[in-house]
Amino acid sequence: MSITERKAKEKEELRALILQGAKKLFVENGIEQTTIRNIADEISYSVGTVYVYFKDKDSILHELHTLGFKQLGGEMRVLMSVAEPMERLAAIGRVYVRFAVDNPDMYDLMFNMKAPMEFLKKVEEEEWNEGKATFNVLKTTVEQCMAQGYFAGHQLEPLSFTIWSTVHGMCSLYIRDRIKAVNLGDPELMLFAAHEEFVKLLNKK
Amino acid sequence: MSITERKAKEKEELRALILQGAKKLFVENGIEQTTIRNIADEISYSVGTVYVYFKDKDSILHELHTLGFKQLGGEMRVLMSVAEPMERLAAIGRVYVRFAVDNPDMYDLMFNMKAPMEFLKKVEEEEWNEGKATFNVLKTTVEQCMAQGYFAGHQLEPLSFTIWSTVHGMCSLYIRDRIKAVNLGDPELMLFAAHEEFVKLLNKK
DNA sequence: TTTAAAATTTGAACAATGTTCATTTAATTT
């Protein structure tokens, strides 16, 4: 099995190399500006090879999308160590916003792109597991806040979705340059200031 | 001047015809799926003609983008007749969400697309006037809420941006199919339910 | 009315992109 094993490993490595090259170019030049030829050049392989390892461009997007969730999900789960749920809720938001600022293209891919979702549809309702897991960290935290008397009269799921929406909305408007567009000063400052306002809103009993 | 006038009118009409055809196809098939050739076919003109009237595809997007804001802005300004600012704030949100649900492609173009914003950049910081005007309706309303004792300890601009973010975030997650993705039941129901949760949050003094 | 000039429309042609697949090259097995 040694050769077979080695081959399998090599295949995995090339696959990873393609992903790595793709991610580098995505981050450097944006997703739409990155062509398959670019990726092939970047890793010194031919276009055809890329297609041996990935069905199409969307597959690459989908894979990176999953990697992005691994990272964000990891950062979120660390926060489960924050005991106070309301404090944790604020921290989750801050980490989320920070992730979007530091990895705008990745964020875009994960939450704004149509492509990877269409991919999911094709695979007969395969689950958006990474996304769900991340959302559940939030939902659990909101639930614990409610147990402490916050959010009286609210419904768990719609409220959790609302909270996600707020932070996501900020990040999207930031990434898609709408903060500049309405003259709200330095975009990054406004982004974090707005999150603080939101935390204030949430803290009202 | 009769002939010159007529010609000018005809030019305007053809321009409008192109936009109308483009919008129809956008709504029918989505923006990315609509090609210049499609638009030309739709109105029975050649590709070249489209390029006589519009510099490139982005120009068409930008024009439709402006039309979208005319519509949304109009709907918002009607709400200025609602005397109670907090009530108006809720109504603004509802109208906004309704707009997004009824015109998802238009909404996407206005708030999520990169293209029209790049267009703005090129034209040397031309103002996003329609967008600003719409945001100002919100800001003014928030200001009036504050005058009534709501949002004590909050800052006007970041808070207004936060509110916009929440509603925008919901709409974007809806349009980009992320509500389905986390199994939150019927997307449209969740969207409106979440907005009601948000209104509850805002009403806390 | 006829002809010249100007304006408008056209669609073939180009470059860039995602994608495919017959062919070539390399690796493995006999």
Next chain:
DNA sequence: AAATTAAATGAACATTGTTCAAATTTTAAA
């Protein structure tokens, strides 16, 4: 060493946005 299998290649295709010289139509002039 030869035959077989696996992997990699890049030329070629279809589809896009875009351009522009040529054809057509409209207007103005003779």
